[in-house]
Amino acid sequence: MSEHPWLTIIGLGEDGPDGLSPASLAALEAAEIVMGPPRHLSLLPDLHGETRVWPVPFADGVAQLMALRGRRVAVLASGDPFWFGAGRVLARVLAPEEWRAFPGLSCFALAANRLGWALETTTCLGCHAAPLSRLRPHLHDGARLIVTLRDATGPEALAAYLDAQGFAESRLHVMEALGGPRERVTSWTAAELEEHAEAEFAAPLCVAVAVAGAGRAMPKAGGLSDDWFDHDGxxxxxxxxxxxxxxxxxxxMEHLWDIGGGSGSIAIEWLLTHPMTEATTVEIDPARAARITQNAARLGVDRLRVEQGDALEVIDRLAPPDAVFVGGGLSEALLQRLSERAKGARLVANAVTLESEMLLTQWQARLGGDLLRLALSEVTPLGRKRGWRSSYPIVQWSVTL
Known part of the structure; x- marks a missing residue:
């Protein structure tokens, strides 16, 4: 990184320049142009350089910033720019030698220190630009969350969401303007906050949640109960x-293709394993494609990409996969296309019919891999007694293409 790059990203707290390091202050004073949200700019003293308000939507500001390349520019961000902040977006469009950053205290650090919560055992989530359903995988009695919210209506919406999930007993510490002269911390249960809809809050704010209640916790092992998913069978x-x-x-960091998504259960659980996984599901039926989108959003993985259409037409425009699951639409043509488009990927295909089982057997003879036959039975009433009812056996082929 250059010693004097043209762009400096400065993390600014609610205490304004008083909380800045000497290096941050020097960069601010040396800037020809300072860009930032109106609230951040209002915290600064008079500067030698020009000030410009960062526009909404955020992407418009990125375009304006790029037009200033070569001039000395400072961009103001909240707290730590690389924790649910603008830093990641800017670093992605700039070369390493073009920028430097001076972080401030994040609202997560400030909130944890106000409450005496250990950050390493607290889940930190950015919901200022994301749906509250992102919380769903993390909700269980005893969990601690710190959540950033978009505006002053956020705490009430968060309380309603927690109540709907069965966690109305959760304690919400609403933290406004942390670290500045306007700082205020109030505590409510989710149920209390819903009852006091007239309560007024001021942005910027985050909420620390001590989750409590008998709501349903999402298991961490693969293979969620089927009733977590809306499906048509x-x-x-x-x-x-x-x-x-x-x-x-x-x-x-791996990308899954889920072909013949059905309810989206495979792709959704793939995404639930780690926040840095990616998945695209392909479903030809429009009603099912819409249902997959709804399931993914409700279970906290709205990053799932859903492609509605015939897999043979869709996969040519998808980013390369690291793994492929074929749960529907299995055919000779599909396997041939996958062998060409998904080289190096791990393929898992499940077959139920004799025809599809024969197809997998033939391809296993050609490409190798493992064949597994699953025969499951469950207990059902048999008159006044009970007996085993067998499901259709499933043949699974797994191979690296």
Whole structure:
């Protein structure tokens, strides 16, 4: 990184320049142009350089910033720019030698220190530009969360969401303007906050949540109960899904193609394994594609990409996969296309019919890999007694293409 790059990203707290390091102050004084939200700019003293308000939407400001390349520019961000902040976006569009950053205290650090919570055991989530359903995988009695929210209406919406999930007893510490002269911390249960809808809060704010209640906790092992998913019967059932996910072996940074998504259960559980996984599901039926989108959003993985259409037409425009699951639409043409488009990927395909089982057997003879036959039975009433009812056996082929 250059000693004097043209762009400096400065993390500014609610105490304004009083909380800045000498290096941050020097960069601010030396800047020809200072860009930032109106609230941040209002915290600064008179500067030698020009000030410009960062526009909404945020992307418009990035375009304006790029037009200033070569001039000495300072961009103001909240707290730590690289913790749910603007830093990641700017670093992605700039060369390493073009920028430097001076972070301030993040609201997560300030909130944890106000409450005496250990950050390493507290989940920190940015919901100022994301749906509250991102919280769903983290909700269980005893959990501690710190959540950034978009505006002053956020605490009430958060309380309503927690109540709807069965966690109305959760304690919400609403923290406004942390670290500045306007700082205020108030505590409510989710139920109390819903009852006091007239309560007024001021941005910027975050909420620390001590989760409590008898709401349903999402298991961490692969193979969620089928009733977590809305479906029309087209779903990879829990025992088979658990084995399929184990065979797919999700890893951080990897991208899954889920072909014949059905309810989206495989792709959704793939994404639940790690926040840095990616997945695209392909579903030809428009109603099912819409249902997959709804399932993903409700279970906290709205980053799932859903492509509605025929897999043979869709996969040519998808980013390369690290793993592929074929749960529907299995055909000779599809396997041939995958062998060309997904080289190096781990493929798992499940077959139920004799025809599809024969197809997998033929391809296993050609490319190798493992064939596994699953025969599951469950206890059902048999007159006044009980007996085993067998499901259709499933043949699973797994191979690296």
């Amino acid at each position: 087209q779903i990879t059932k829990r025992p088979v899904r658990a084995l399929t996910l184990s065979t797919l072996a999700p890893r951080p």
